[in-house]
Amino acid sequence: MSTRPEACLTGMKVLDLTQFEAGPSCTEALAWMGADVVKVENPKAGDPGRTAGGKPGQDAYYFLQYNANKRSLAVDLKSPRGVDLIKQMARHADVFCENFAPGAIERLGLGPDVIRAINPGIIYCQTKGFGAGSPFEKSLAFDMIAQAAGGLMSITGEEDGPPCKPGATIGDTGTGMLMAITVLAAYVRKLRTGEGEHLQLAMQDSILHYIRNSFTYMERTGKPAPRAGSKTVGGGNPPIGVYPCKGGGPNDYVYIYTSRANPEHWNRLLKVMGREDLIGDPNYATPEARTERREEVDAIVAAWTRQHDKHEAMHLVASATIPAGAVMDTMELANDKSFEERGIRQTMQHPVVGPYTMSGWPVRFSGRTPPISTAPLLGQHSEEALADWLGLDREELGKLRRDAVIGG
Amino acid sequence: MSTRPEACLTGMKVLDLTQFEAGPSCTEALAWMGADVVKVENPKAGDPGRTAGGKPGQDAYYFLQYNANKRSLAVDLKSPRGVDLIKQMARHADVFCENFAPGAIERLGLGPDVIRAINPGIIYCQTKGFGAGSPFEKSLAFDMIAQAAGGLMSITGEEDGPPCKPGATIGDTGTGMLMAITVLAAYVRKLRTGEGEHLQLAMQDSILHYIRNSFTYMERTGKPAPRAGSKTVGGGNPPIGVYPCKGGGPNDYVYIYTSRANPEHWNRLLKVMGREDLIGDPNYATPEARTERREEVDAIVAAWTRQHDKHEAMHLVASATIPAGAVMDTMELANDKSFEERGIRQTMQHPVVGPYTMSGWPVRFSGRTPPISTAPLLGQHSEEALADWLGLDREELGKLRRDAVIGG
Numbered sequence: 001m002s003t004r005p006e007a008c009l010t011g012m013k014v015l016d017l018t019q020f021e022a023g024p025s026c027t028e029a030l031a032w033m034g035a036d037v038v039k040v041e042n043p044k045a046g047d048p049g050r051t052a053g054g055k056p057g058q059d060a061y062y063f064l065q066y067n068a069n070k071r072s073l074a075v076d077l078k079s080p081r082g083v084d085l086i087k088q089m090a091r092h093a094d095v096f097c098e099n100f101a102p103g104a105i106e107r108l109g110l111g112p113d114v115i116r117a118i119n120p121g122i123i124y125c126q127t128k129g130f131g132a133g134s135p136f137e138k139s140l141a142f143d144m145i146a147q148a149a150g151g152l153m154s155i156t157g158e159e160d161g162p163p164c165k166p167g168a169t170i171g172d173t174g175t176g177m178l179m180a181i182t183v184l185a186a187y188v189r190k191l192r193t194g195e196g197e198h199l200q201l202a203m204q205d206s207i208l209h210y211i212r213n214s215f216t217y218m219e220r221t222g223k224p225a226p227r228a229g230s231k232t233v234g235g236g237n238p239p240i241g242v243y244p245c246k247g248g249g250p251n252d253y254v255y256i257y258t259s260r261a262n263p264e265h266w267n268r269l270l271k272v273m274g275r276e277d278l279i280g281d282p283n284y285a286t287p288e289a290r291t292e293r294r295e296e297v298d299a300i301v302a303a304w305t306r307q308h309d310k311h312e313a314m315h316l317v318a319s320a321t322i323p324a325g326a327v328m329d330t331m332e333l334a335n336d337k338s339f340e341e342r343g344i345r346q347t348m349q350h351p352v353v354g355p356y357t358m359s360g361w362p363v364r365f366s367g368r369t370p371p372i373s374t375a376p377l378l379g380q381h382s383e384e385a386l387a388d389w390l391g392l393d394r395e396e397l398g399k400l401r402r403d404a405v406i407g408g
Numbered sequence: 409m410s411t412r413p414e415a416c417l418t419g420m421k422v423l424d425l426t427q428f429e430a431g432p433s434c435t436e437a438l439a440w441m442g443a444d445v446v447k448v449e450n451p452k453a454g455d456p457g458r459t460a461g462g463k464p465g466q467d468a469y470y471f472l473q474y475n476a477n478k479r480s481l482a483v484d485l486k487s488p489r490g491v492d493l494i495k496q497m498a499r500h501a502d503v504f505c506e507n508f509a510p511g512a513i514e515r516l517g518l519g520p521d522v523i524r525a526i527n528p529g530i531i532y533c534q535t536k537g538f539g540a541g542s543p544f545e546k547s548l549a550f551d552m553i554a555q556a557a558g559g560l561m562s563i564t565g566e567e568d569g570p571p572c573k574p575g576a577t578i579g580d581t582g583t584g585m586l587m588a589i590t591v592l593a594a595y596v597r598k599l600r601t602g603e604g605e606h607l608q609l610a611m612q613d614s615i616l617h618y619i620r621n622s623f624t625y626m627e628r629t630g631k632p633a634p635r636a637g638s639k640t641v642g643g644g645n646p647p648i649g650v651y652p653c654k655g656g657g658p659n660d661y662v663y664i665y666t667s668r669a670n671p672e673h674w675n676r677l678l679k680v681m682g683r684e685d686l687i688g689d690p691n692y693a694t695p696e697a698r699t700e701r702r703e704e705v706d707a708i709v710a711a712w713t714r715q716h717d718k719h720e721a722m723h724l725v726a727s728a729t730i731p732a733g734a735v736m737d738t739m740e741l742a743n744d745k746s747f748e749e750r751g752i753r754q755t756m757q758h759p760v761v762g763p764y765t766m767s768g769w770p771v772r773f774s775g776r777t778p779p780i781s782t783a784p785l786l787g788q789h790s791e792e793a794l795a796d797w798l799g800l801d802r803e804e805l806g807k808l809r810r811d812a813v814i815g816g
Contacts, residue, residue, distance in 0.1 A: 005593075007597065008593040008594055008596055008597040009593055009596055009597075010597075010600075011600075012596070021621075029589055033589070033590070033593035034593070048669060052624075052669075053624060053628055060624070061623070061624050061627040061628065062621070062624045065620045065623070065624065066620070129731075131750050131752065131770075131772075132750075132772070132775075133746065133749065133750045134746055134750065135746065136722075136726060139726040139727075139731075139732075140726070140729060140730070140731045141731060141733070142665055142667075142731050144638075144640060144648075144663055144665055144731075144733075145663055145665060145731045145732065145733035146733070147663075147733075148650070148661075148662075148663035148733035148734065148735045148736070149663075149722075149733035149734060149735075149736055150736070150741075151736050151737060151738050151740075151741050152574070152575055152576050153638065153650065153661075153663070153735050154575075154658075154659045154735055154736060154737040154738065155575025155576075155737075155738065156564065156572065156573075156574045156575045156576075157565070157566070157572060158565070158566065158569060158572065161566060161569070162637070162638065162650055162652075162661060163638060163650050163658075163659060163661055163735045164564065164565060164566065164572060164637055164638055165564075165636070165637070165638045165639065165640070165649075166560070166564045166574030166575075166576060166578075167560055167562075167563025167564045167574075167619055167621075167622055167633065167635070167636075167641055168560050168563075168564075168574060168576075168578055168582075168615070168618040168619050169618065169619075169620070169621050170574075170576055170578065170582075170618065173617065173618050173620070174576075174578075174582065174585075174618065177582075177585040177586065177589060178585065178769075178770065178771060179771065180589045181437055181441070181585060181588045181589050181592065182441070182769075182771040182773075184589065184592035184593060184596065185413075185416040185417055185441035185442070185592060186416055186773070187596065188416055188417055188420070188592065188595065188596060188599070189415065189416040189417075189418075191596070191599060192418075192419075197773055197774065198773070198774050198775075199771055199772065199773060200771070200772045200775075201770060201771045201772070202770065204733075205747075205750075205752045205770035206770055207576070208741065208747070208752060208753070208767040208770065209581065209767060209769075209770055210576040210577065210578065210581050210582065211575055211576045211577075211738070212473045212474070212577070212581070212766075212767060213429075213470070213575075213577050214575055214738050215469070215473070215738055215742070215766070215767065216460075216461060216468070216469050216470045216473065217738075218738045218739060218742065219469040219764070220461055220469065223739070224659070224737035224738045224739035224740070225575065225737070225738045226658070227575070227658070228573070228575075229570070229572055229573070230552075230561065230570065230571060230572055230573045231573065232552060232573070233575055240552075241573075242556070242561065242570055242571050244570075250562075250571075250634070250635070251562045251571060251632070253556075253561075253570060253571055254556075255552055255553055255555075255556035255557075255561070257550055257552055257553060259550075261456060261460075314544075314557075318544060318547040318548070319547075321548060322548070323537075323547075323548045323549060323550050323552075323553045324547075324553065325549070325552075325553035325554070325555075325556035325557035325612075326556065326557060327556045327557075327561050327562055327571045328556070328557055328558070328559050328562060329559060329562040329563075329632035329633070330559050330562065330563065330619070330622050330623055330625075330626045330632045330633045331626060331631070331632035332559075332632070333558075333559050333616065334623070334626065338541065338542055338543065339613075339616070341541065342539050342540075342541045342542065342613075344539065344613045344616060345616070356627070358620075358623070359616040359617060359620060359623065361586075361590075361617075362539075362586065362609060362610065362613035362614055362616060362617055363586060363587065363590040363607055363608070363609045364539075364540070364607065364608045364609070365590075365594070365605055365606070365607060366605065366606050367540075367606075367608075
């Protein structure tokens with residue numbers, strides 16, 4: 001019995017015309033599950049993500065992270081023979097993905113009508129900033145635009161401060177994940193019935209899926225959900241939020257959450273802090289009382305957290321079965337070897353970049369995460385992919401290369 | 409040819425022992441794609457999400473949002489006959505999902521070893537706060553704990569402020585989406601080979617997947633990624649971020665993004681702002697120059713945005729092919745009828761709650777999003793689900809109910 005995660009989607013062929021992050025994060029997820037993802041790139045420079053912040057002459061770490069386990073086919077889509085090659089590939093593909101600017105794929109002659117006519121069983125996927133039928137459907141979008149227009153920035157930031165952008169790329173990777181789920185569901189149907197599908201997803205619309213809790217607040221109060229700093233939308237009942245720890249650095253904080261649903265959290269916390277004297281004190285005994293005296297409660301907790309470093313504070317609070325988490329920064333996470341031991345982060349050897357470590361698919365299959373392989377060099381698999389999918393022979397491939405229809 | 413999204417996963421049976429959000433968001437996605445999701449709940453109160461912020465006597469909006477399109481089977485898991493019923497259901501299930509506190513499912517006698525021995529072809533899924541093998545694997549976690557310990561809060565907030573919690577529930581729904589992808593991939597393999605799987609996912613580990621861009625910053629600079637307010641991690645080149653608009657309310661801002669990769673964005677923006685006089689001015693001509701004079705650049709842009717409301721500003725900037733987005737609040741999104749016209753938000757009629765509107769699955773299948781049906785009442789489908797999956801007859805069901813093994 002195989003427990004190789006990469007074997008799950010064996011046989012699934014994905015023709016991947018995506019770039020940057022929203023599209024590539026989707027097809028990368030499929031690649032990690034074992035799909036054969038052939039990334040189609042312009043032979044001159046490839047996915048613009050390849051140069052997003054990287055050193056000259058090598059692929060950027062940005063690109064490496066979103067294109068692991070894929071193959072690269074460099075084809076000139078300005079040449080009719082290049083476009084024809086992609087149409088031939090599309091005949092053999094189960095899935096076609098693109099996230100170009102609105103209208104671009106149609107201008108290339110590879111729009112949904114064209115490709116679905118060639119292969120009615122294909123699952124044709126389009127990711128854009130704004131939805132078809134939205135007043136902004138022709139507008140450009142990047143992750144931060146979707147986060148603004150999708151409501152997420154309005155609920156992120158300090159209570160009295162301006163809207164803030166979450167550090168996570170929910171507009172990009174968040175969107176990619178919703179598309180990946182949908183592609184797989186459509187693929188299950190295709191395996192059963194042979195049907196294709198036309199899937200469309202907008203980044204703005206995806207954000208709504210990730211901020212449903214804030215709609216809960218609105219439904220309850222009739223008001224737009226506000227910003228709440230480190231607290232939950234609506235504020236929650238104290239203690240809740242980040243508390244300062246020893247060290248005083250920008251991330252020397254511990255998050256402590258006492259649940260309204262579990263009144264024991266507060267009493268347990270008082271014990272951890274050596275403040276048994278306050279157990280049962282009516283000034284603090286109920287969530288309502290603590291909310292009324294929020295500043296006092298926060299001061300009591302902070303007086304204790306300041307005496308401990310964040311790891312110690314997390315350990316002490318979490319060990320007493322109260323939800324707690326040290327605020328970890330990216331360097332601390334990268335240096336924490338337990339992520340590598342558990343296969344969440346893995347180290348690869350890239351032929352140009354050398355060794356590098358990245359986060360992979362975090363789900364374990366019988367204890368093991370999918371292995372990561374390095375992102376492809378531009379056009380690294382041009383011949384191989386065309387030979388595999390179309391059965392082109394050495395002579396035909398040589399001619400395509402000499403005529404600069406393919407590159408790499 | 410069917411274009412009904414809900415038909416994609418026809419025949420897939422999910423036994424759903426999840427609660428709150430991380431688990432339910434996963435199984436709800438499967439339900440929206442057409443899986444038969446039977447939610448197993450305690451007959452006394454059900455999923456604690458049912459009372460999370462709701463009015464007395466009715467299911468909370470929180471619950472409604474994460475449990476659409478499911479059936480509810482209320483079974484007493486403290487009774488051996490109740491546990492046995494779940495084991496019988498597990499024989500017929502393709503997928504088993506749980507996200508109880510660490511160790512709880514094993515104590516119920518429904519752990520992975522037990523269920524996989526009964527049904528080796530089952531896909532058994534566990535979602536926890538921290539990963540098996542992590543020093544915190546036995547600790548409780550909620551969304552905000554994962555956001556703290558997974559690095560996301562360290563990169564969210566004002567540059568000189570404390571760590572901030574994004575308003576999106578990446579720790580919960582973000583995790584649920586990664587599990588949904590993995591379940592579907594494993595299901596594709598199961599359809600082909602009959603193999604089952606044991607899937608495990610930690611909320612802390614999931615966060616790492618959504619903050620990969622911040623690791624790009626770290627890789628480039630050797631420093632932990634900082635907070636950057638409304639700008640991108642690392643700051644980006646100005647203009648970037650939210651700019652204040654007419655009105656002066658908490659969300660009267662427009663996000664403007666000029667890309668380093670496209671120098672024309674700045675020149676186009678100058679034209680939109682009627683500042684053609686600055687085109688080519690060496691003080692602002694390059695991203696480097698603008699970064700050096702960030703305050704001046706921001707002041708120039710804000711002087712213009714303050715003259716327009718955010719919608720107008722977005723329209724003017726986006727129409728000039730520069731990425732822009734008004735900062736929308738949740739009320740504005742809810743009141744924008746284009747989301748309902750496009751099927752992104754839908755209105756339902758609940759037998760107790762009455763009419764309510766919520767966000768559904770935002771992906772369109774040939775132009776149409778999956779229809780939402782109301783979340784089930786507690787135990788609404790107890791008899792129906794047992795009859796469907798196990799073929800129990802009216803007499804057997806009546807006895808189970810009389811003996812309080814099932815409820816609803």
